[in-house]
Amino acid sequence: EAGVTQFPSHSVIEKGQTVTLRCDPISGHDNLYWYRRVMGKEIKFLLHFVKESKQDESGMPNNRFLAERTGGTYSTLKVQPAELEDSGVYFCASSQDPLRENRETQYFGPGTRLLVL
Amino acid sequence: SQKIEQNSEALNIQEGKTATLTCNYTNYSPAYLQWYRQDPGRGPVFLLLIRENEKEKRKERLKVTFDTTLKQSLFHITASQPADSATYLCALDEGYSSASKIIFGSGTRLSIRP
Structure with missing residues (x-):
């Protein structure tokens, strides 16, 4: 079974440009999460989709960040315009049906390393 | 304020020993x-x-304890091996x-270390 995949693996852009990150969750996983780790800090939650709906977007830093999950499959996270402080590693994770009896673990992708110059 | 603290940034131990990592939290009720x-x-x-009503959970050479009174979890790796070298994250x-x-x-x- 394929794991969570993210594209690109690395991105270097200039301040003011736009970048779009993509996440493909494990097939059949309704829950999709975005997290971010900035330099020297812990991994922090950005938002959570259940299928195509945003369940919790309390971690989104500001309105320069836009996440979508059209059709409830893959998701994109767009940063526009990018600022220096947006540099970091962006992780995507997915998990299965929340109605299962056991608390479902989250499976993480390898991350996208974003550097804004 | 809410905080999760892991005992140290880095831990270096001899192969074969038990590694014990600590996670303390404040102002959370996980x-x-x-x-x-x-x-x-x-x-x-x-x-x-591990759930809040469980005290201990084991999986192969791993053991986790959870003390909601102390607001602490301990993570143990017994008979440690160089392949266990990594960063370990506590999460609530x-x-x-x-x-x-x-x-x-x-x-x-x-x-x-070998």
Whole structure:
């Protein structure tokens, strides 16, 4: 079974440009999460989709960040315009049906390393 | 304020010994506590989950304890091996919904020397 995949693996852009990150969750996983780790800090939650709906977007830093999950499959996270402080590693994770009896673990992708110059 | 603290940034121990990592939290009431392993350039990998009503959970050479009174979890790796070298992350899940966000600690970098 394929794991969570993210594209690109690395991105270097200039301040003011736009970048779009993509996440493909494990097939059949309704829950999709975005997290971010900035330099020297812990991994922090950005938002959570259940299928195509945003369940919790309390971690989104500001309105320069836009996440979508059209059709409830893959998701994109767009940063526009990018600022220096947006540099970091962006992780995507997915998990299965929340109605299962056991608390479902989250499976993480390898991350996208974003550097804004 | 809410905080998750992992005992040290780095821990260096001899192969074969037991590694013990500590996770303390304040101003959280987690329903679940999880431990993840992260290798350089990769995403976190789930290891163990323990519920608030469980005291201890084991999986092969791993053992996790959860003390909600002390607000602390201990993560043990017995008979440690160089392949266990990685960063280990403590993560809380307050369990408000059946699937919710994880709150991570900053991690402890564990090195096992041969």
